[in-house]
Every structure is written in C-alpha cells, then in structure tokens.
Amino acid sequence: MGDIAPAEGWLRLVSPLEALVGFALLTATVSWVLEIYPTLTRRRVLAIRLAVLRNADPATLQIDCTEGAMLLDSLSTKSCGSASASPGTPRRTTSMTGRITRRWQP
Numbered sequence: 673m674g675d676i677a678p679a680e681g682w683l684r685l686v687s688p689l690e691a692l693v694g695f696a697l698l699t700a701t702v703s704w705v706l707e708i709y710p711t712l713t714r715r716r717v718l719a720i721r722l723a724v725l726r727n728a729d730p731a732t733l734q735i736d737c738t739e740g741a742m743l744l745d746s747l748s749t750k751s752c753g754s755a756s757a758s759p760g761t762p763r764r765t766t767s768m769t770g771r772i773t774r775r776w777q778p
Contacts, residue, residue, distance in 0.1 A: 721747055 678684050725747075734740055 718747065 678687060725743075730740070735744075
C-alpha cells in the first residue's frame with residue numbers, strides 16, 4: 673500500500689472496503705446528477721416561458737380563446753417532453769400576439 677500499513681488483520685480488510693464504498697457513493701452521485709439535470713433544464717425553460725407570457729401581459733380575451741388554449745397546451749406538452757404530433761407533420765403554434773403559425777416538427 674505505501675509507507676503506512678495497518679498491523680491488524682481486520683484493519684487490512686476495512687481499508688479497501690472504505691475505498692470501495694467511497695467509489696460507490698461517487699458513482700451514485702454522478703449518476704444522479706446526470707439523471708436529474710435534463711429535468712431541471714426543462715423546468716427552468718418552462719419557468720422562463722411562463723415569465724415571458726406574464727410579462728407580455730395578454731388580455732383576458734387573448735388567453736380565453738382557442739389560440740390561448742393552444743398556447744397553454746403547448747407549454748404543458750413541451751414541459752413534459754412529449755411530442756404532440758408525429759415527425760414530419762405540420763404543427764400549429766401560436767405566438768405571443770395570438771397569431772397562428774405553422775411549423776414543421778422535426
């Protein structure tokens with residue numbers, strides 16, 4: 673091991689086990705961070721989109737209509753990470769001004 677080695681037999685077993693537990697905890701921490709990071713990113717993006725919507729100060733008539741419902745629906749489906757249309761099909765989206773545009777979903 674090095675210059676210092678435990679004299680007792682049980683200490684010779686505990687030392688490698690301590691290193692093994694440390695590596696296991698390090699691996700678990702890295703795996704957890706890599707698993708939770710995309711979820712935190714989606715949450716941050718949704719918070720920014722909602723802040724932009726609030727700062728746009730839409731009138732009640734703009735939100736309480738079909739386009740407003742589509743806008744709120746697109747926010748909720750994007751935050752969950754699910755696609756609402758199959759690939760290669762046009763998708764209707766609404767801008768903050770209430771205009772309906774067509775985009776191709778990749």
